[in-house]
Amino acid sequence: MRPLKDAQLGAFTFFASALPHDVCGSNGLPLTPNSIKILGRFQILKTITHPRLCQYVDISRGKHERLIVVAEHFERSLSGFQKQGKAASSEKMLQIGYEVLEGLEFMNKHGLVHRALSAHNVLLDCKGNVKLAKFGLYHMTDHGADVDFPIGYPSYLAPEVIAQGCFHPSDPSHDDAPLPSGPKADVWSLGVLLFELCAGRRLLHNIEISERLKFILTLGKNVTYYLLAAIFTLSLQELPENVVELLRKCLTFLPSKRPTPAELLGDPVFNVISCHYTPFQKPISLFASSLRCAHLDLPDDISDLCKEDDDDFLSERAIDEVYHLWCLAGGDMEKELTNKDIIQSKPPVCTLPNFVLEDGESFGQCRDRSFLLDDTTVTLSLCQLKNRLKDVVGEAYYPLLEDEQSALPQSNSSNELSATVTLPLIIRERDTEYQLIRIILFDRLLKAYPYKKNLVWKEARVDIPPLVRGLAWAALLGIEGDIQAKYDSIDKDTPIPTDRQIEVDIPRCHQYDELLSSPEGHSKFRRVLKAWVVSHPDLVYWQGLDSLCAPFLYLNFNHEALAYACMSAFIPKYLYNFFLKDNSHVIQEYLKVFSLMIAFHDPELSNHLNEIRFIPDLYAIPWFLTMFTHVFPLHKIFHLWDTLLLGNSSFPFCIGVAILQQLRDRLLANGFNECILLFSDLPEIDIERCVRESINLFCWTPKSATYRQHAQPLKVAGDNSFGKTASYFSSDYQDMPNPDLSREPLALSDLKEEMSPRVSAADLIDLCELSLSAISKRNRASKPKIVAVDIRNVEDFSRGHISGSINVAFNLAFSPDGELLQCPTTGILQNYRGRVIVVISNAMQTAFSAHLVKVNFPRVCILDGGINKLKPTGLLTVPSPQI
Template structure:
């Protein structure tokens, strides 16, 4: 996006043509409203950036098919030059012609034509340079098919367009629309504009269309259209006095036959511009992220950083991208239709004048420091206020204009330094992610790098495959409440991204739910299919490894079993009730995990949920699932099987912010090896780690499992895993959590409870004799034989005696016999004891560490 600088934000409005209410499409679904179609096509216009084009910013859809468009705007136009009533200098005419052609050529390269050139749509910036406005109207309306008014002004349209007549999509008598206009259409319009500038007044105004047709037919019989126009309007002497190169340009533009008329690209290289073309530097597209050779912005700062914001009168906001400024305006309470209403009449382009000045924002906000060691500068009052804003609920922070400005500027700078500043992006994302940059931030968190566009372009997305039919069925049902995803362009992009993933992963298959997974990435990267595909391709192996195998039953069953153990670990009372009534995760949780909750929640909730999910490892979804159940806890405990089925068939409203907060808490209480799955994604080598350097916390979400050692968890058969109620943890996990002086490779910082005491309690259920020969420091001994009889009958409940005071610890059961340990743990769960787990491998594996202690003999 271009910076705002001296431009304004302008709003224009029009109505899409309505559709009949009682007509359905061939698939039996209601027809897509024309306003939705226009909204979908509009999105690509936001990516078309050129110095000669007014930048499109946003579109909103109102009642009765009304559309309001926001774009870069300037008050001055060619119409102002014509109002002066005198011819424009030949030098200015050539300048305008060359700059208009630059914009037209760039549009043509993107498959578009203007078709609505007029003096009021050729704007002039403060330097007098051309800025073409409304250049996307013809594209977004499908060449005028979706509106009931003609695109273009008859006085400036070429003969071939006038000859086609008008076309209205709502006119049932017209079956086929006229052929779309090509680049040469705009060349004729430019010729009329230039002729008017040369003679100093508008021509062909207020002429009946039939008279216009007669005049055009007359022009077709003439060899010199310029002379005829000059004679018709009494300005022949003025035209004859024009320089030869200007007359030549007018003749080439106003060539009657399109076959002989040049295109904008051909005109730019014409000899008429040989003296002016050298004054212009060819436009270079800005460097984009995720390219073949990513180029980080120059981040060096002057020795005196305060020099960057020395001028108190400097308008720092004007240097920000125009879409950022509009986003902040909306946060500050801007309302497009209200602005139009305040003009007392819906006008075509009233400038938005209520943009907040943000005067209280300190200059240093626009130049954030990225290194902690440089953060010793005194904070402004504004910064102190913002530090308090961080503690407010996320929904309030996302609507705070000043706060969002600081976050947007910071993330923009960090993203331009990606991947060098990847860890800082992750660190800042733990606070929050500004919605405006969420798509790029997610890509960075997922580790997307390299030339993603070339890779995407190299995938065959056109050849029919067996999956096509299922994709076609699923797309019209996927998040279709959203205007963008329900548009025809949204469906096309959906189809292409999904098909690209299926084709590029031949070992996997398309399962229903993949479309829901794709939806958040496509929404956030609507104009960058390659990035949507790259994010999706990075997300699936991290969180859904092998979920899309043709036979994924073993993967799903293991996942659901681990989830059951997580419910028992964190909420044994709820786990016991659900198991008693037979309401197992297989009945409700498969859509949760197969789509990572995108099938369950609307997009705005998914965005907040995934902002945190992407910071966590592959076990974090278990915590989200438990957090959802705990929000429904009272209703689940009070109901039986049938009521629970009905409850989940129409899931009640879930507080996502609370869900995220509780998920993080559950994650911090869960030992990392408790969620071990043998079908999870294999560990990455250190060089492929998702972070730069070691993360600072044991429970850090960027934690990468250590290389498998003799003290790691061992895989279990699925039948054995299902038979155990409580999860197992590894010996290396126990060493870390107990702060034992183990091998250096197992040492990591320890997460403690709020009381300051270690969160873990080791319960050794071996006999007293075995315990005395060697045990873990700090562990307690509750012999299995004192709790259970020879036949497995319960003798006494340890939860009401020895363990009563340890209810808020993670309790690890240790034994030399694994069956005894799992039975003991299952009993604790049965009596609603939380956070119970079993040491994998038991004391036999623990003995090999040499960390057991023997109590000193008492004297």
């Protein structure tokens, strides 16, 4: 969106038509309220940006089908000329006419018609340029079908519009809806508007509707004669011939002979004035094939950029940013409208349509005029917001990205901002000053994407501002290129077998959200899902794909191509081959690795769940198939995925374990049936705690412990972990240059027999090196995070072992037939509880590690391939002989 500059934020309200409560649609579901339909159609208006149009910002839905619209606003309008009673000069009239036509033409290119053009909806900025307001009312209300009032003002409506009359779908007297108004209807309205500018006052304003119709229909008989007669009667000055010709073309009675805005812009009458206007060029989007900097043009003297000594830095920010901060600073649209008496509260009894006495006599009230359209626009005061941001210095609005100091700019309240980072995320997201700093920083980083991709990763580890979450996620997923062209090339119209299932799933997917439940939301859902199915012929549609799509569609509601691109990048990274026609082997391997992760981090809980046979197959498939979008509402998914996108394909395992740990006490105290009931209606989960614990689990998990044979082949990427230490534990597992040290595939049947995860020899070497370096760099008393436990007999151990490993001989703890002789955890091993324990041997590793898990020893894993994997490396040491 463009900067706020000298504009203001304005709000106006209206009511949508109420629907009967006892009527259902053809699918058996309740009818979608008209207010939700309007809310869905409104969203595209936020993308319509042009110098001649007031920028739409937001819409909110209140009680009783009330809608409040926020848009760019200016106090001055053409109605000010009429109040002055002076006729506008021909030059001014041509300027206004040309600028109005520019706005109308741009609207027409996007399939929009104003239909509500009038003097008070043609606003003027500080330079006197035209800004068309309320141009989206006709579109968002489905050409007036979703409201009880007509769109437009009778004084300005074209004859063909008035001839159609009012229409409402519930009116049985109308069989078919009239055709929507076309661009030529606005040309007539412009003609009347220019007509009034010539006369210096409003026309047909104090005349009854019937008299207006007579006047308009009379014009149709001989438009030239009556037009000229009216001009010379109502105007005190003689108009140039070109102005008269312009009025004649605008007020042509027959629509077939009336020009469109595009045709009128090319009329010779504007030849002189058009040379002073530069054609509007829409800014290049972040994901496109064109250069985003191609339109930039620096002045010859760079000091010209700094001539204006203005401390109002907030006005340089985008309109949607200012509005977002205004809301955070305590802005309340309903309160603002109530203070101006636009919204009037009444006692409930006074709002009843009618009431009936005992004798059957009915009393009712007249139509409440508050439910009609009051097009008054209330200016939203920014004083409270500016007062909240008064301590933010100017440098904060222009952060230096290469500054190696704190990312938070220095200000009078820098200490408070630094303290804010440590507060819970939900508090940070509601802090006005903190969000301003974060939004500005991310805005600059995203504009420099992909050049500043690493910095986006770095800042995303702190948090992601909700206002830029959609683009930030796209950057974290590595989206690049002309995504719109690719999306447009996909056939989303030809029927396919999956269409029926998609139609069934969409009305059940996150329908508590007003945006996704709107008909526009359903259409976008359908197109994005179908585009994914068509573009991935080797995969199939599984239930749950709609839930995966929901977060991306919500954040990129007006950019389907970006929602599709994000979804297409997300699924291979976290759900590789999950959507194969036969995905049983992929799912079973995934669930088994998840079971091993539970045993690794919480063996007591794992033992209990295994004892009552409450396996992950009974509860975890919807978790991982939808990446938790099926079980959590969107606002929790946003916070969860902010962190998930920083991790790799193993991070969902940690989220699953973190959820179980929040339910740990209840799970340990219950049996199978109680656990089934518990997960059928999942209790409230603290997402911030879940994220925090997931990161801790993620950092404690060796990277090869989550190895899956059916995982995506990995590409070498940048650092995407949660810290330096975590890089050894949390990175996606990749084969080392020496393939002999990597994990070997394990058959699913053999994997199901395991009780502890396996780690590769290469991983063990890395982890041991990390431990040694950690000890050398930190206090000598610091304990390493890993310990290697060699369970071979003493003789074999003395012939060669990993440096720093301890020896707990298996033959001393277990008999040859596997019977426990002495619990190994009662001895020296007890001192290493809490560390990652890697069991090493030639054989019997599984039995030894299984015993450790059964006695609730955490973080136990075994070396894949045993000691034989390490012998060729030359890393085994032999103790020096004692003298």
